[in-house]
Amino acid sequence: MSNVVNGATAQAAVEIRQVTKSFGNAIVLRNIDLTVARGETVVVIGPSGSGKTTMIRCINHLETIQKGRIYVDGALVGYELKDDRLVARSEREIARARRDIGMVFQRFNLFPHLTALQNITEAPIHVLKQRPEQAIATALQLLERVGLADKAASYPNQLSGGQQQRVAITRVLAMQPKLILFDEPTSALDPEMVGEVLDVMNDLAAQGMTMIVVSHEMSFAREVADRIVVMDHGEIIETGPPSQIFDAPHNPRTKLFLSRFRR
Numbered sequence: 001m002s003n004v005v006n007g008a009t010a011q012a013a014v015e016i017r018q019v020t021k022s023f024g025n026a027i028v029l030r031n032i033d034l035t036v037a038r039g040e041t042v043v044v045i046g047p048s049g050s051g052k053t054t055m056i057r058c059i060n061h062l063e064t065i066q067k068g069r070i071y072v073d074g075a076l077v078g079y080e081l082k083d084d085r086l087v088a089r090s091e092r093e094i095a096r097a098r099r100d101i102g103m104v105f106q107r108f109n110l111f112p113h114l115t116a117l118q119n120i121t122e123a124p125i126h127v128l129k130q131r132p133e134q135a136i137a138t139a140l141q142l143l144e145r146v147g148l149a150d151k152a153a154s155y156p157n158q159l160s161g162g163q164q165q166r167v168a169i170t171r172v173l174a175m176q177p178k179l180i181l182f183d184e185p186t187s188a189l190d191p192e193m194v195g196e197v198l199d200v201m202n203d204l205a206a207q208g209m210t211m212i213v214v215s216h217e218m219s220f221a222r223e224v225a226d227r228i229v230v231m232d233h234g235e236i237i238e239t240g241p242p243s244q245i246f247d248a249p250h251n252p253r254t255k256l257f258l259s260r261f262r263r
Contacts, residue, residue, distance in 0.1 A: 012071065013038045013179055013210040014059060019068035021054055028054045030234045032068070036212060038178075041205040043213045043221040046231035047257055052214040055231070056181045059212070060101040061094050072101060073178050099127060102172030102180040106188050108164040110156040116143065116167045117152040120174050128175065135174070142170040146200050162193030169200055180204070182213040198224075218261050222246055230254045 014036040021029035057063040061078040070077040079086040120139040228245040230238040238251040
């Protein structure tokens with residue numbers, strides 16, 4: 001039986017309970033329940049507009065929820081419990097909590113006026129208060145790890161899209177996160193650059209990094225995911241290991257969605 005600490009499951013890296021999220025009158029997440037174990041790689045798939053990106057943005061409180069609770073590493077996201085009431089945390093407390101949650105976006109979001117090395121060391125120096133020499137040494141090791149040791153002095157406009165995304169992943173790793181969220185990390189890349197980014201993500205999964213990946217790369221999902229989560233119309237309609245989801249899905253909507261990727 002799972003241990004429960006402060007209302008959260010002790011072994012869980014992420015726990016989403018009965019979460020509902022609306023934009024105006026439009027409900028984009030409907031009573032979502034999802035638990036992700038430490039070291040697990042979960043790939044979230046589903047049609048456009050199904051709520052995939054909104055769900056992971058709620059995990060690091062880039063979007064606020066109207067109902068439910070989200071825990072990361074046992075701590076409530078965005079709120080604290082006082083006298084059985086949820087009270088919003090301060091922006092400073094929320095920012096501090098986000099240090100443990102890395103996020104890789106579709107569009108890289110690198111600082112254009114900083115080199116690859118400077119992009120990676122900026123947050124460790126100014127947020128984690130690392131000594132510059134320590135941050136630089138770590139950044140250089142990480143750049144070598146993702147095959148970009150020779151690009152430390154390059155600016156973003158001197159890098160290909162795949163190289164920029166690998167720098168973006170390295171920037172996240174430099175913060176030593178407990179969890180990394182990926183929002184369609186290859187969707188802005190030319191097809192020939194997709195593989196180099198997926199290779200890095202594959203390595204992270206193999207090393208036990210906890211990852212939640214929103215992706216349309218079905219081959220990556222099949223090969224790397226410990227578990228697939230299928231979303232449609234703001235709901236999780238099916239979850240299971242890749243073999244079940246791809247070879248014997250239970251939900252007709254899952255079958256319909258996956259049929260679009262088969263020829």
